[in-house]
Amino acid sequence: MMKYKEVVKGLQEGIERGDFKATGQLPTIAALCKDYGVSKITIKKAMDDLEQMGLISRRRGSGTFVKNGAAKPVARSGLEMSQQMSGFNAEHSARGEKVESVVYDFSVTTPPEKVARLLGMEPDEFAYHICRVRLADEVAYAIEYTYMPIKVIPDLRLKHVEASIYAYVEDELGLKIASAHRTVRASLPTAEECERLGVGQHEPLLEVEQIGYLDDGIPFEFSVSRHPHGYEFFTISTR
Amino acid sequence: MMKYKEVVKGLQEGIERGDFKATGQLPTIAALCKDYGVSKITIKKAMDDLEQMGLISRRRGSGTFVKNGAAKPVARSGLEMSQQMSGFNAEHSARGEKVESVVYDFSVTTPPEKVARLLGMEPDEFAYHICRVRLADEVAYAIEYTYMPIKVIPDLRLKHVEASIYAYVEDELGLKIASAHRTVRASLPTAEECERLGVGQHEPLLEVEQIGYLDDGIPFEFSVSRHPHGYEFFTISTR
DNA sequence: AAGTGGTCTAGACCACTTC
DNA sequence: AAGTGGTCTAGACCACTTC
Secondary structure: OOHHHHHHHHHHHHHHHOOOOOOOEOOOHHHHHHHHOOOHHHHHHHHHHHHHOOOEEEEOOOEEEEOOOOOOOHHHOOOEEOOOOOHHHHHHHHOOOOEEEEEEEEEEEOOOHHHHHHOOOOOOOOEEEEEEEEEEOOEEEEEEEEEEEOOOOOOOOHHHHHOOHHHHHHHHOOOOEEEEEEEEEEEOOOHHHHHHHOOOOOOOEEEEEEEEEEOOOOEEEEEEEEEOOOOOEEEEEEO | OOHHHHHHHHHHHHHHHOOOOOOOEOOOHHHHHHHHOOOHHHHHHHHHHHHHOOOEEEEOOOEEEEOOOOOOOHHHOOOEEOOOOOHHHHHHHHOOOOEEEEEEEEEEEOOOHHHHHHOOOOOOOOEEEEEEEEEEOOEEEEEEEEEEEOOOOOOOOHHHHHOOHHHHHHHHOOOOEEEEEEEEEEEOOOHHHHHHHOOOOOOOEEEEEEEEEEOOOOEEEEEEEEEOOOOOEEEEEEO
16 A cells, blocks of 8 residues: 555544544644654645545644544535545445436437537537436435447447446446546426436426546546435535 | 646646647656656646646556546636635626625524534534625625634624625635535525525525635634525536 | 745656557 | 656755744
8 A cells, every 4th residue: 555545544543533632733744754654745645635535724834733523524424525436336335225227218329519529529429328317225316317429438238327337437348437527506307307206396406417537538428417305415625 | 936836837728729639648747847847746746736627637657638628628617616715706706797795694693503513613602693695796696694603703794794704804814714615405495585586486506505614624614505596516526 | 943834856666558 | 678657755945833
């Protein structure tokens, strides 16, 4: 394991144990260098991680502070971490939930102009179109509309769509999913969606539009997911 | 200006100009070290920034890739960047919009138990409570409910609440706002909110719950903002 | 003046991809 | 084997806070 990850783990556990409650501060970088037997830059990289995780705040000239309330972060419980990028299966399976999909459409078509542009496709190129309702422990969790260029993701089959598209892309095709650009907004269900999700026509939905990228910068998916009430999305922002 | 920021700027401009379109790749780190006359770690830090901004993707062993479509990022136009943390005033003023607030409540009270806990307050400590509707170019943009501990933010006045609370905290108190933890969900307006925002009772709202932190890790604000239709929230996530 | 974190260097060594 | 990005070091110098 990389040294800076060891430091991240050690400090995170310390924070959760409440080791730094007395002062509210972590030891200085110099002290941590000695403690862990590593160089300054390694401690700094670990702190970059902890800051991203929302656990600490740094102030030049005065020290590194544990965020009040960071010990028991709500973020870890049932929320979607916007930092993460793992697909529904990984997220829910990790919580021990049974994940299923109902596939309403799986076809090949030329995508709408906006989608083609966002995916860097020519107007006459083909893409899969997928509509799925995702269930976790038999509860509808989202209805999801996805376009994926056939050029980028060859030979996608119904069995993959019913199971996990991400697993097919990564494990079978050997591609690496690297990042996603997401836009979140509120919306209302269509009549069809009311039926498929089992919600009322006035139930507000959280809509997440996503462009997924591989590690070579190629977009491999455009999707819109609409989530019934109760679904939350968590983010940490820094200046 | 710091060297790595110069590199960020240079590469970003290059990406927007389309300089790297031919290969889709940035020059190698070694080449950029020569070009900019800086060390490897400085180039790496610049690339960390560009990756956070959603402009590039890196692949160990093969190179650094410009994200397809990154040239004209939708993100920069009218969207809320979840990475940012600047308050409504700065966001909208930057776009040349006239920003106003209608204050419906400004009082001092003991906050609900959940809020007190999140703000690290004792049950009998006082906090300001503020309800404001924010307008940009005369259009209601959000209704916002805020609690701030009086211990952390002393002597807040109506004039600050009508103008910009962030400006008071930073410019007058000399405190530094460092980060925010945000949870996003969908909701519906109350009857009162329909009137104050001028929306119908079935209009879905985007609700953003936020805890704001100073650079010493102390939470200074808990707020819930509810935004009418059209409001969007943008995020970039990496694995 | 002393102590804190931030930037930057030159270079070693490593993990991974490509040929 | 050659080329790519990633981690890590020891140390210089700087910006900022605290006393």
